[in-house]
Amino acid sequence: MSKAMRVAGGGTKKDVVNAALREYAERHERASPVAEHFRAAQEWDHEGRQRRRAEDKHGGM
Secondary structure, three states: OOHHHHHHOOOOHHHHHHHHHHHHHHHHHHHHHHHHHHHHHOOOOHHHHHHHHHHHHOOOO
């Protein structure tokens, strides 16, 4: 058994590859919502929101 296989905790090359693919898929699933949030954030108008909020707080001045 190679050192990489021992570190990965698998018995066969197939087990190691399957474990790596599962881990890759799980990481991709966790990263997907973050990427979607980042894409949406590119369209946010933070300064406009702050301006509208200040106007609301001060009676529309």
